[in-house]
Amino acid sequence: MITAQLKTATKTEPTILSKNKLIENWIIRYTYTLSNGSKAKQPIEDVMFRGLPPKANILNSLVITGSDNSNLIEFFESSLAVPNNQWYGSGARHQEELIIGWHYSADSFDPQLGLQPGASLKGFGFNSIDLPGVWIAQIVGNVGYHHFQPLYENDSDVDELMSEIEYNDFVPRNVAAPMISVSAPFDPAIVMENIRTHVATWPGKQLAEAAFAAQLDLNLQAAANAYRTNQPEAAKGYIEILLDMIRRDHKDIDREDDEDNDGKNDSQKTNTQHLTIDRLAARVLDFDLKYVLKRMRHEGEENDGKKSKDKESRKER
Amino acid sequence: MGQCVRLTEETKKIIGIQYSKGEAMSTLLFWATGNRQQATGNRQQATGNRQQATGNRQQATGNRQQAWLQKHRLTRWLAKLFVALSLVVSGEALAEVETVPPVQKWAVANGVNSLWNFNFYQLSKSEACLFFYNTWVVNAGYPPHTYIGDNGTYCRWTNFFDHLGIAAQQGIYWSKYDCPDPNVNPDVPYTYRPATNTCERELKYKLTLTPDSATIEPGQSYEFTATVTTLDDKQPGISVPVSVKAEVEANSGGHDHGEKVAKRDKGKVSPANGSNSFQINFTSTQVSGIHTITATCDQCVNKTAVAKVNVMVASLETIPSSAFYAFIGGEEDKPHHDNHYLTPAAAERLLVMAINYRSQQRFKVLDWNTNIRVTPSVLHVNDASLMWGGRFDIKANWTNPHITHMRGIEVDIRANDEVGAIDARNFKAFEKMLDDVVGGKTGRAKYLLECTADKPGSLLKHERKAENLCISRLTLSPDTNRHYHIRLIGAK
Structure with a gap:
């Protein structure tokens, strides 16, 4: 009998805190703080976002075109911010597959290298024009050379099983990631529908109760319809209802977790109260809805500004 | 009226009739023609009567012979069958026989013995008759006459005289059975079988x-x-x-x-x-x-x-040349000179991987001499697949150990200490890059740092004297065969 050994990369105790901030030109800054619990048995060496929407926007990438001038591959090394020079960002979009991640920079397979147990690091991030949704980050511990030993012939049944184990050799954590596309030119109805599509996945991921998600869906749909039929005030009313629904369980949702000075992040804010929506999901939805309101307000102000200029120019004539 | 007789071999011998092989005289019609001939014939008949008396005696003999032949026809048939079966027993292959009915053909002559040896036959009485008319009556210079045609039993023309000067109105018919020309496989003719009045040939x-x-x-x-x-x-x-x-x-x-x-x-x-x-x-x-x-x-x-x-494995193509990688392997002294074939999708991933390797700052390694981080050399691409894929028997013996490399989705990249090899300091980052760029929807890419094949008795697939880096503990030198084996398209 032959035995195989895999040193699993799941002996970390990771937490990852997501922040979103709207900066100029409607760009959203995504930043992350990574921590490894003090009881962890391994340092963290990788944080990966796999399976993002193929067309998710990440700014400042490097695009390589093919011989026919079509996009061959898009690299994200230059897009990804890192906390220090011990880490580097990496990722690519090729044929509609998108992976980004951060890796501890190592010249060897030394298993001691990475974010040590008890340590925390902020400064991972990137910019995007897409709105945040909730996605899963894969946190990988450092085990040196991480493949199964011994190895088996490709495509054998054993190899398939071992590959399956290797591919799932990580600790998952929810993060805010660019999941909801923003149309250009800005169309609030389309954006609301995109938000609605993403929120509909939450019950399956245990991010929201089904009944609560159904109520969210009704109001999201109503808001989208209102925008579609040029009733922005009505749409605003539905969005306010949605914001109230969120605040029922999460009163201080509009404050960043490290600003409320309670020393806890999303996953740590547990209480005995039954929650209808996950805190990160609530924060993400809160951000998205306020983005739409803010943008509609800006659009309205711009339109008003244009109208008054036109009026003045006519008067002058 | 004439009489029809079936002439057996023996009978023909008795009356001295010659015929070419394959023919069978099955019907013979004798007609005396013309009144003058008839008068002559009467005188002849008197003579003939005397002859006939002789003939009768001969005929009596012939009849007795014929009676004997008739009596023993079954015996004769059995004898033929025995011969046929003997051929079978003697080892000749069983053969199927194709049987078709013969064709009755007609010829005409004027009764002179030598004309029995006509070798031409027309297919119908009319055709035979007309042929005779054109050949003999017209060309032989007989007195003017007119061909009337045939009445179904004999030819007719006017003013025809035979060699005795006696006017004749009929030619003489005889017919033979002949085998038709085969429609299928005409190179193999039928053979006439008188015993059965059929045409036969061995089926092909x-x-x-x-x-x-x-x-x-x-x-x-x-x-x-x-x-x-x-x-x-x-x-x-x-x-x-x-x-x-x-x-x-x-x-x-x-x-x-x-x-x-x-x-x-x-x-x-x-x-x-x-x-x-x-x-x-x-x-x-x-x-x-x-x-x-x-x-x-x-x-x-x-x-x-x-x-x-x-x-073959379909859709494999030569890996396109690129400034981002170089080809190695396939040297003249190696068994397989043409070893750089991939599917187009895999070739594209190879290019993406190679571009990434050259573009990322991460892969710049410190030059110990200048203390400056330098861009690494391009990836050196060794064995991919053969032109038709399938087993890649690197030892030319039709067996493994180059187990994979069969479907145009795997490639070896140099990672020893020779020119163009991936620097060992970049191994970790290279593998992370493979996960990011090559892994695709399945997650991590399939790759392996490979070394020299197992020693017998070892449980490990590859010899690894030091932790996964294929370095000899004795000499600290890297395995000369060390390379990255990469599956460019995800598993299955």
Whole structure:
């Protein structure tokens, strides 16, 4: 009998805190703080976002075109911010597959290298024009050379099983990631529908109760319809209802977790109260809805500004 | 009126009639013609009566002979059958016989004995009659006369005189049975059998193998059908044996080493023998190449039928050249000179990987001499797949150890300490890059830092004297065979 050994990369105790901030030109800054619990048995060496929407926007990438001038591959090394020079960002979009991640920079397979147990690091991030949704980050511990030993012939049944184990050799954590596309030119109805599509996945991921998600869906749909039929005030009313629904369980949702000075992040804010929506999901939805309101307000102000200029120019004539 | 007689061999001998081989005189009509001839004939008849008396005595003898022949006709038939069966017992193959009715042909002469040896026959009485008229009556310079035609039993023309000066109004018919020209396989004529008044010939067969070509992947099977039919596409009435074998072109499929080291497996056919119509299963080996299935039928006019089987992995193409990688391997002293084939999708991933390797700041390594981080050399691409994929037998012996590299989705990248190798300091980052760029939807890419093959008795697939870096503990030098084996397209 032959035995195989895999040193699993799941002996970390990771937490990852997501922040979103709207900066100029409607760009959203995504930043992350990574921590490894003090009881962890391994340092963290990788944080990966796999399976993002193929067309998710990440700014400042490097695009390589093919011989026919079509996009061959898009690299994200230059897009990804890192906390220090011990880490580097990496990722690519090729044929509609998108992976980004951060890796501890190592010249060897030394298993001691990475974010040590008890340590925390902020400064991972990137910019995007897409709105945040909730996605899963894969946190990988450092085990040196991480493949199964011994190895088996490709495509054998054993190899398939071992590959399956290797591919799932990580600790998952929810993060805010660019999941909801923003149309250009800005169309609030389309954006609301995109938000609605993403929120509909939450019950399956245990991010929201089904009944609560159904109520969210009704109001999201109503808001989208209102925008579609040029009733922005009505749409605003539905969005306010949605914001109230969120605040029922999460009163201080509009404050960043490290600003409320309670020393806890999303996953740590547990209480005995039954929650209808996950805190990160609530924060993400809160951000998205306020983005739409803010943008509609800006659009309205711009339109008003244009109208008054036109009026003045006519008067002058 | 004349009388019809069937002339047996013996009878013909008695009356001295000669005929060419294959003919049979089955009906003979004698007609006396003309009044003057008849007068002459009367005088002759008197003579003839005397002759007839003699003839009667002869005939009596002939009749007794004939009676004897009739009495023993069954015996004679059995004798012939015995001969036929003897031929079978003596080892000659059973053969089917095709039987068709003969064709009755007609000729005309004027009764002179030498004209019995006409070798030409027209197909109908009218045609025979007309031919005789044109050949003999007109050309022979007989007095003017007119051809009237035939009345179904004899030719007619006016003012025709025979060599005695006696006017004649009829020619003389005789007919023979002849075999028709075969519509199918005309090279093999029928033979007339007087005993049965039939035309016979040994049936010939033809062999087909369908389809006549196929393309399958290494290790797969394909069904062919061998079919024996008569030349006019009917099923044989007997069992016609067929044997089957497989061959392979020794250098095909990219194995330019041929059989220098070992004999090449030709694949398997089953069954190896059959008859008439049957299915043949051909199973290829894991080695790509050109195979030939040959079915053999000794009783068939075409003896063999052949089908060609291309055993190959489809859609493999030469890896395009690029400034981002260099090709190695396939040297003249190596068995496989053409070792850089991938599927187009895999080739594109290789390019993406190579571009990434050259573009990322991460891969710049510190030059110890200048203390400056420098861009690494381009990836050096060794074995991918052969032109038709399949087993890549690096030792030219048709077996492993180059187990993978079969489907045009895997490639070896140099990672020892030779020129162009990936620097060991970049191994970790290289693997992370593979996960990010090559892994795709399946997650991590499949790759492996490979070294020299196992020593016997070792449980490890590859010899690793130090932790996964293929470094000898004795010499601290890297395995010269160390390389990254990368599956460019995700598993399965």
